[in-house]
Amino acid sequence: MPRQYFALALLLGSSFGATAGDAGNFHLDIPMLTAPAEIDGRLDDAVWQQAATTQLTIETGPGENTPAPVMTDAKIFATQESLFVAFIAHDPDPSKIRANLSPRDRNWGDDLVGIKLDTYNDARLAYQFFINPFGVQADSIENELTGRESDAWDGIWYAAGEMTDKGYQVEIELPFRMFNFDKASVQEWGFELIRYWPRDENHRLSTQARDRDNNCTLCQLGVVTGLEDLEQGNDLQITPSLVAGHNRDRELPNGDWQDETDVDVGVDVRWGITPDLLLSATINPDFSQVEADAGQLDVNNTFALFFPEKRAFFLDNKDYFDTQMNLVYTRNIGDPDYGAKLTGREGQHTFGALVANDTQTRFLVPGNLSSSVASIDKESQNVVGRYRYDVSSGLSIGALTTLRKAGDYHNYQFATDIKYQPTDQDTFTAQYSVSNTQYPEGLYKEFCGDSDNCEIPPGGCERGDCDINERVLRLLKQEDFDGDLLRLRYQRETRNWYANLHYQATSADYRADLGFVDRVDFNKFVAGGGYIWYPEDATFNRIRWGGDWDITHNDAGEELEREIETSLELEGKLQSYMEMGLVHRSRVGLREDKSILNIEDNTTLFHETFGWFYGEFWPAQTIKTRLNMSYGDTIDFANNRPGTNTRFRPGISWDVMDNLALDFAWEYRSLDVAEGELFNASLGDLRLNWQLSLQSFLRVSSVYTDIQRDPSLYLYSTPDSEYKGMFNEVLYGYQLNPQSVFYLGYSDGFRQDDEIKSLTQDEQTLFMKISYAWLI
Known part of the structure; x- marks a missing residue:
């Protein structure tokens, strides 16, 4: 059967199962009032006396729908412009309340109260808002379609908190202009109120029960009604910005300093045309990142590193473009002059379109043993289109297209995807994508170490004889070329058992240059499963054991890897979480004759056994510790031989004071071969945040890297003995x-x-940014 039709066959003869939020789980009728509340955390406005009231009476974790150990009262009402929610969080010992004056989205681990809203009540997306006792905000979007949750989205809303002698209380205002929802005069939204009460264990309290035998969380929301004739105003936000920077750099060891000063003026526009149609546009955008990426050690790696998107324009309604694979990775659009994005929803139809240029054109060159980054010194035009049709609450069908063009380079991609949940426990997903790509003539020559030695000799290349590598071979294309990708997945999750089957086939000529697909020319099959325990009155309240087996071939049928793995997860006292595993696998090393892509008789098969561990816990109310480590066999990719890998990464987060937080992570890696230690590398990442108020902060960060190598142990190159x-x-x-x-x-x-x-x-860089959002 052709692979593009195989996913559709999974759907035949099945019935629909999953549902959206249900009033039987929880129901609240929200009164519509005319007067707003003043958001100051005091709850002394008379309007709160007219609000609907409820309580968070159920613990959903670690207790399984048991009575809540502490009492939480909630009040809620709406005006035509905003939703107002208040929490009164009682505590038997207020001195144990965890609360810090911290940056936005960094209050996890504190005492929190919050609300979850599915504004279409269809179990696809939900907005989440959480607040700690000092009023520090966190917001995120939960995406049931992908199974992921993103806290990168930031809405404009208002909250305030106040400590009391009986606990704390919080007031929240959520303007409707922030949401997408149906244009209907009467709304029915999925809804949940939540409180996190972190003590020896982190208790999750709710207005409703959660069925652990149902793997769809948004399907188990309650329902709120009473919201009528909501208004978003003009819902127009104009944000001009001024960015100025002075940069100095020089070539070491003796180069002169080169100075450059830039002053840029830009503007972002966000227009809610209707409650379910949003237009975003940007001109000369400021895409500077305020926070540096977390440090990563790039040693003994053969695949490109991944960094998450942080830029506001691309994050707004990002979930409208998401599919089961990362086929849209907007960090590939590095330096645009303009961008526009339209996202919307009409009934069962969801759509999004993105257009932007890019003054620099960068993309991945993927392979089956390595990947790397290439660039073209030409401006590119970039287009993304996404459509999803929700046939029912259990079935969604979507399509995605991406187009990228710069001169005689282009990459076009079209993909279809399906998610189907015939029961509360079973989920089928499928995605198929085709691509067409054209590389500029001679692009491959830019990635040879010696352009005079970049041609393939008639007899091929023995290792070290010429400057051909997998990247050059993947770029050696004289004309445009086509490729395809197929991904199939089945998951069954019950309260205690889980199982999954996964198959992915990505052809050698498939490219997703606006996505992050770093591996091609492989076909992988995975089968796994396991069991989950929920002990009561024990050190660990959740124990999960499982494993999987997988095998991978290239398009020619040559085996690349075969692996079996088992793992154990533990959650319990001191808010502890531990995960450990043991892996045994056989996989091929690098090619000996680099002028051909063959695997058999051209690589060495290595056998690896290694173990890994990750753990985190709170030894004190203000200190969280974590440890990530692994030890065992690996491949020395620089020299294509076996080695022993040691990786040790401890970290600590310490709330020195209520408004001063320190986070430090240190990573150590070493690789030993038969002749001695090939290298050792360490990386220290220090972040210090002094929150002067809810609005202002002073942040200091430092990332230090130290790599020591023994050049005498390298067989095919002579690297520096040290790098810092x-x-x-x-x-x-x-x-x-x-x-x-x-x-x-x-x-x-x-x-x-x-x-x-x-x-x-x-x-050296000195920079300043000023922006202001005008809400019209």
């Missing part, structure tokens, strides 16, 4: 809301290697 690097940043910020901000910062970079004998500064 340091990146530092000091940032002051004032935020009225996520879009109205003032930032002033300084950053610099240092480098050291065999030629540069000490850490020497090679980059």
Whole structure:
């Protein structure tokens, strides 16, 4: 059967099962009032006396729908412009309340109250809002279709909290202009009120029970009614910005400093044309990142590193473009002059369109043993289109297209996807994608170490004889070429048992240059499952044991990898979470004759056995510790031989004071071969945040890398014996809301290697940003 029709066959003869929020789980009728409440955390406005009231009486975790151990009262009402919610969180010992004045979205681990809203009540997406006792906000979007939750989205809403002698209380205002919802005069939304009460265990309290035998969480929301004739106003947000920066850099060891000053003026527009249709546009956008990416050690890796998107324009309604695979990775659009995005929903139809240029054109060159990044010095045009049809609450069918073009380069992609839930426990997903790509003539030559030695000799290339590698071979295309991808997955999850089957086939010529698909020319099958226990009155309240087996071939049928793995998860006292596993696998190393992509008789088969562990717990009310480690066999990819890998990554988060937080992570890695230690590498990542108020902060971050190598043990190259690097940043910020901000910062970079004998500064940047969101 052709693979593009196989996913559809999974659907034949089945019945629909999953449902949306149900008033039988919980129901509240929200009164519509004319007067708003003042958001100050005091609950002394007379309007609260007219609000609907309820209580969070059920613990859904770790207790399984048991009575809540503490009492939480909630009040809720609406005006035509906003939804108002108040919590009164009682506590038998208020001195144990965890609350910190921290940055937005960084209050996890504190005492929290919050609300979850599915504004279409169809179990696809839900907005989540959480607040700690000091009024620090966190918001996110839960996506049932992908099974992921993103806290990168930031809405403009209002909250305040106040500690009391009996606990704490919180007031919230959620403007309707922030949401997408049906244009109907009467609304019915999926709904849940939640409280996290972190003590020895982190108790999750709710207005409704949660069935652990149902793997769809949004299907189990309650329902609120009474919302009538909601107004979003003009729902127009205009955010002008001014960004100024002065940058100095130089070539080490003796280069002169080169100075550059940039001043840019830009504007972002966000227009809610209707409650379910949103237009976003940007001109000369500021896509500078205020927070540096977390440090990553890039040693003994053959595949490109992934960094998450953080830029507001791309994050707004990002979920409308998501599919089961990462086929839209907007960090590939690095430096646009303009962008526009239209997202909307009409009944069962959801759609999105994105257009942007990019002054730099970067994309992945994927393979089956490695991947890397290529770039073209031409402006590209980028287009993304997404459509999803929700046939029923249990069946969704979607389509996605991406187009990228720069001169004689292009990458076009079209994909279809299906998610089907015939029962509360079973989920089928399928995705099929085709692509057409054209590389510029001679692009491959830019990635050869020696352009005079970049042609393939008649007899091929023995290792080290010529500068051909997998990236060059994947780029050696004289004309446009086509490829396809198929992904099938079945999951069954009950209260105690789970099982999954997974198959993915990605052809050698498939490319998703606006996505993050770093591996092609492989076909992988995975089968796994396990069992879950929920002990009562024990050290661990949840124990999960499982494992899987997988096998991978290339398009030619040559085996790349075969693996079996078992793992154990434990959750319990001290808010502890531990996960450990043991892996045994056989996989091929690098190609010996680099001028061909063959695997058999051209690679070495290595056998690896290794173990890994991850754990985190709270030894004290203000300290969270974590540890990630692994040890065992690995491949020395630089020299294509077996080695022993040691990885050790401890970390600590310490709330030094209520408004001063320190986060430190240190990673150590070493690779030993038969002749000795090939390298050891360490990375330290320090973040210090002083929250001066809810609106202002001072942040200091520093990332330090130290890599020591023994060049005498390298067979095919002579690397530097040492490399050291340091990146530092000091940032002051004032935020009225996520879009109205003032930032002033300084950053610099240092480098050291065999030629540069000490850490020497090679980059300095001073920058400022001012933006203000006009809500019209």
